[in-house]
Amino acid sequence: MAGATREHTADLTIQQMARRSGFSEPTLRYYEQIGLLGEIPRDGSSGHRRYGPEAVDRVEALACLRSSGMTVDGLRRYLDLLAQGASAAAEQRDLFTTQAGKLAAEIEQLQVRLRYLRGKADMWDARVRGDADAEAQAIDAVTRVMHDITSAHLESRTKDRSR
Numbered sequence: 001m002a003g004a005t006r007e008h009t010a011d012l013t014i015q016q017m018a019r020r021s022g023f024s025e026p027t028l029r030y031y032e033q034i035g036l037l038g039e040i041p042r043d044g045s046s047g048h049r050r051y052g053p054e055a056v057d058r059v060e061a062l063a064c065l066r067s068s069g070m071t072v073d074g075l076r077r078y079l080d081l082l083a084q085g086a087s088a089a090a091e092q093r094d095l096f097t098t099q100a101g102k103l104a105a106e107i108e109q110l111q112v113r114l115r116y117l118r119g120k121a122d123m124w125d126a127r128v129r130g131d132a133d134a135e136a137q138a139i140d141a142v143t144r145v146m147h148d149i150t151s152a153h154l155e156s157r158t159k160d161r162s163r
Contacts, residue, residue, distance in 0.1 A: 011041075011050035020056070021063040028059070036062060036075055069106065070099050109152065116145040 018025045031037050032049075037058060040049045051059065062075055070078070077095060081088040123138035 011052050012056060014049045017051045017059055021059045023063060036079060068099060068103055074099065112145060112148050112152065116142060116149065119145055
């Protein structure tokens, strides 16, 4: 426990920051390079990066946003709006609402894929058991899911072309 407390209060190395955030070391260096993290101070004797409390907070916030699927441009927009303070609250709301909508669409797609996999497992289970009726029902269910997947794919391509 003492190590965890010390790691929380002391400046973190890039390795510690990578473990804590889930970002790779090259990603942390890249984010610093493109200005998402600002300049990370260096240890005077070794020249190694040292992530202080503010940098740790920023990296952790970016890690949460990135894990939600936000793009680097979205991260940059978030930080720009954050710097504007309360005057950018409506824009921040819109940024998060848009990202939540994108994530909801991804979850919906994953649910369809899950139904497909479960249907295929049911089909093969029925075949193992020699239950022709259950196999036919599973094939029908899988066929419906495949239709949903191809329809969603076509809708997505149509939307992409209209942009």
